[in-house]
Amino acid sequence: MTSPIEPIIVAEHVSKRYAQNESRTSLRHEFNDIAKRFLKQSIARKPVEPFWALRDVSFTVPAGQTVGIVGRNGSGKSTLFRTLCGITHPTEGHVSVRGRFSTLIALGAGFNQERSGRENIYLSAAIQGVPPREIEHAIHDIIDFAELGQFIDLPVKRYSSGMYARLGFSIAVHLKPDILFVDEILAVGDAAFQDKCIERILQMKAGGLTMLIVTHQTAQVMRLCDRAIWLHKGRMMMDGDTKVVMEKYHQMIYETEILPTLNPTPEPTPATADPVSETGPEVQSEPLTLSTPDAP
Amino acid sequence: MTTDLDKEFLIKSQIRVYTLLSFLKMLAVLVGAMLVAVQTRLKYTYGKPLGEDYQAHPIGLYLLMALSVVVANFIILILVRVGLKLTVALRQLLILWLATVATTGLAWLFIPALSQLQLAYFAGAAVIFAPCVTVIPAMWKGSDGEPISFHLAKLWSYRVLLLIWLRYNILARYSQATLGILWIILLPLATSGVLAFVFSEFLRIGVTTSDVPFVTFFLAALVPWTLFQQSITKGSTSIFNQIGLIIQVYFPREILILITLGEALVDVFFMFLAMLLINAVSGVWPNWFYLYLPLLILIQALFMLGLMLFLGSLSVIVRDIPQLVGVVMQLLFYMSPILYPASFIPERYRFILAINPLVPLFQAYRDVIVYAKTPDFSTLYFPLVVSIIVLFMGYVYFKSKEDGFADRL
Numbered sequence: 230m231t232s233p234i235e236p237i238i239v240a241e242h243v244s245k246r247y248a249q250n251e252s253r254t255s256l257r258h259e260f261n262d263i264a265k266r267f268l269k270q271s272i273a274r275k276p277v278e279p280f281w282a283l284r285d286v287s288f289t290v291p292a293g294q295t296v297g298i299v300g301r302n303g304s305g306k307s308t309l310f311r312t313l314c315g316i317t318h319p320t321e322g323h324v325s326v327r328g329r330f331s332t333l334i335a336l337g338a339g340f341n342q343e344r345s346g347r348e349n350i351y352l353s354a355a356i357q358g359v360p361p362r363e364i365e366h367a368i369h370d371i372i373d374f375a376e377l378g379q380f381i382d383l384p385v386k387r388y389s390s391g392m393y394a395r396l397g398f399s400i401a402v403h404l405k406p407d408i409l410f411v412d413e414i415l416a417v418g419d420a421a422f423q424d425k426c427i428e429r430i431l432q433m434k435a436g437g438l439t440m441l442i443v444t445h446q447t448a449q450v451m452r453l454c455d456r457a458i459w460l461h462k463g464r465m466m467m468d469g470d471t472k473v474v475m476e477k478y479h480q481m482i483y484e485t486e487i488l489p490t491l492n493p494t495p496e497p498t499p500a501t502a503d504p505v506s507e508t509g510p511e512v513q514s515e516p517l518t519l520s521t522p523d524a525p
Numbered sequence: 526m527t528t529d530l531d532k533e534f535l536i537k538s539q540i541r542v543y544t545l546l547s548f549l550k551m552l553a554v555l556v557g558a559m560l561v562a563v564q565t566r567l568k569y570t571y572g573k574p575l576g577e578d579y580q581a582h583p584i585g586l587y588l589l590m591a592l593s594v595v596v597a598n599f600i601i602l603i604l605v606r607v608g609l610k611l612t613v614a615l616r617q618l619l620i621l622w623l624a625t626v627a628t629t630g631l632a633w634l635f636i637p638a639l640s641q642l643q644l645a646y647f648a649g650a651a652v653i654f655a656p657c658v659t660v661i662p663a664m665w666k667g668s669d670g671e672p673i674s675f676h677l678a679k680l681w682s683y684r685v686l687l688l689i690w691l692r693y694n695i696l697a698r699y700s701q702a703t704l705g706i707l708w709i710i711l712l713p714l715a716t717s718g719v720l721a722f723v724f725s726e727f728l729r730i731g732v733t734t735s736d737v738p739f740v741t742f743f744l745a746a747l748v749p750w751t752l753f754q755q756s757i758t759k760g761s762t763s764i765f766n767q768i769g770l771i772i773q774v775y776f777p778r779e780i781l782i783l784i785t786l787g788e789a790l791v792d793v794f795f796m797f798l799a800m801l802l803i804n805a806v807s808g809v810w811p812n813w814f815y816l817y818l819p820l821l822i823l824i825q826a827l828f829m830l831g832l833m834l835f836l837g838s839l840s841v842i843v844r845d846i847p848q849l850v851g852v853v854m855q856l857l858f859y860m861s862p863i864l865y866p867a868s869f870i871p872e873r874y875r876f877i878l879a880i881n882p883l884v885p886l887f888q889a890y891r892d893v894i895v896y897a898k899t900p901d902f903s904t905l906y907f908p909l910v911v912s913i914i915v916l917f918m919g920y921v922y923f924k925s926k927e928d929g930f931a932d933r934l
Binding site: 311314315316317318331334337338341342343344348352353355356357358360438500 | 665682683684686689690694695696697698700769770771772773774775928929931932
């Protein structure tokens with residue numbers, strides 16, 4: 230930590246677009262499309278609605294900082310992670326991540342079900358780019374941390390889901406990463422193991438590890454993060470001190486989500502009827518009659 | 526992950542090598558075209574009969590080729606200096622086509638003994654090959670647009686993963702059953718035994734193989750065919766069978782294809798052992814010419830790898846590909862001389878053999894395994910050249926689509 234100002238993660242104007250038609254991946258759909266176009270006598274393709282999962286997101290993370298990424302479901306958090314990990318490339322903009330990173334996203338991804346836990350440690354490490362000789366000395370620590378004991382030589386298909394995830398977590402934190410991407414850590418194991426995980430993460434944080442954390446649990450963000458980034462519909466709403474961002478975030482959620490359900494004003498009634506009206510005229514009358522006794 | 530500084534350094538050091546590499550690449554394309562032309566001229570009986578002492582490709586021909594490439598490079602360089610705006614790929618394509626014309630012309634002038642038909646074949650092949658290695662791959666450049674050497678270096682850094690993964694997959698496959706290691710040999714023995722029995726005793730429709738047992742004759746082509754079929758069939762599904770992993774962890778995706786190829790090679794190795802057993806029962810023993818087999822397998826592996834990379838990435842976009850592959854494999858089995866010798870095909874259908882690179886390969890396998898002789902290397906030019914081009918194009922295509930795998934799955 231000689232130069233804490235030096236950014237280790239840089240995202241510059243990152244945008245990620247998913248074209249809606251990309252989900253159509255079979256020849257049948259292609260033929261349908263061609264046939265329709267032929268019948269309609271028009272060469273122009275249907276206008277494709279692009280979906281921007283990320284829109285112009287820029288930030289830098291200096292080494293040693295822990296950043297929480299908050300936002301509602303579908304706000305682009307996972308897409309941002311995938312972009313930073315190199316799983317997908319941004320449509321626009323540029324990301325650069327310096328140093329070895331490890332992910333706590335896919336616990337046990339790539340495990341070979343038929344082989345033992347011990348062998349899967351090597352496999353999982355290799356998938357994340359760490360050769361066996363570098364993980365050799367940490368084997369005992371990994372097994373101890375995962376609390377697997379003699380079960381380590383059983384095929385992982387016999388493991389309970391808790392054992393599976395514990396082993397995955399244990400491997401990821403023992404790979405000596407410079408950067409750790411964490412997605413919902415508290416989904417692992419029982420309460421005791423979860424505490425241990427948090428403890429371990431705090432320990433690594435003290436050791437100078439840079440972390441990016443996605444979680445829906447405010448308490449975790451407050452406890453672990455130095456800084457928070459709030460994403461909403463792919464755009465960056467706020468970036469700054471954890472407390473300030475979380476306050477604003479909850480205020481927004483309260484105002485847009487919870488408040489309307491608590492005291493329904495006369496305005497929301499047509500608003501809730503709106504999506505129904507699109508489905509058909511005979512359905513439309515039903516919610517209108519139901520809502521009238523509620524209004525006063 | 527490489528930093529920008531690393532990349533800058535790489536680019537600087539590569540620039541000097543780049544000129545040499547692009548020269549070698551162009552020369553390789555022309556040499557490949559010439560080899561294909563030589564094989565076509567020698568093996569298929571069109572044109573005037575050639576004398577016994579016919580020099581198909583004297584060394585002077587290759588010198589002319591190198592000269593043409595240099596001259597073509599200079600011409601294009603001058604045109605670019607003058608102000609002609611060309612992309613790198615287009616520039617290379619033009620250089621190649623110019624060099625093709627120059628080589629053909631020079632050879633026609635200075636090596637009069639050379640068959641003109643062969644030169645025509647050469648020009649045709651070179652004109653077709655040129656866009657395959659220049660313009661078409663350039664159209665496929667992915668969003669990161671890194672050069673192939675960058676991807677290969679990355680793949681090399683993941684070599685340990687490849688080895689570990691392959692080892693565990695193979696061990697996992699054979700360790701669960703009770704009979705264990707015995708299955709490895711029993712299953713292929715049963716399969717090839719039944720196939721051999723049915724085709725040699727029941728379905729033997731006028732196939733005479735003179736003095737060798739039909740079983741041996743049949744198996745010598747069936748085993749490499751099985752390798753081909755298994756690799757392609759499994760390779761076309763190997764990417765989207767690993768959706769869970771692909772959307773969660775980054776690693777060079779071609780590792781999945783390489784593992785599939787490795788597994789198929791191991792599986793077929795045991796089938797090969799079973800074949801040796803059946804052959805021994807029929808009185809045919811292994812011979813020293815088996816030492817040529819690695820070369821044949823290498824050519825076949827290059828070809829398969831190219832197709833697997835191409836089909837594996839294409840099937841992510843078009844999900845019907847595996848079904849299509851199944852149908853094509855069925856057709857290809859009967860269209861290839863596996864059940865019958867190549868000489869059974871009537872003269873007017875011989876062009877089918879000329880475009881199927883598996884045919885000369887199967888013939889070479891038979892030469893080694895059945896007839897215990899050196900394979901005719903001039904028939905392997907075509908499979909070799911086609912394999913390298915297919916592999917190159919397949920890899921570039923795969924890498925250009927790789928980025929989209931996680932988005933489309």
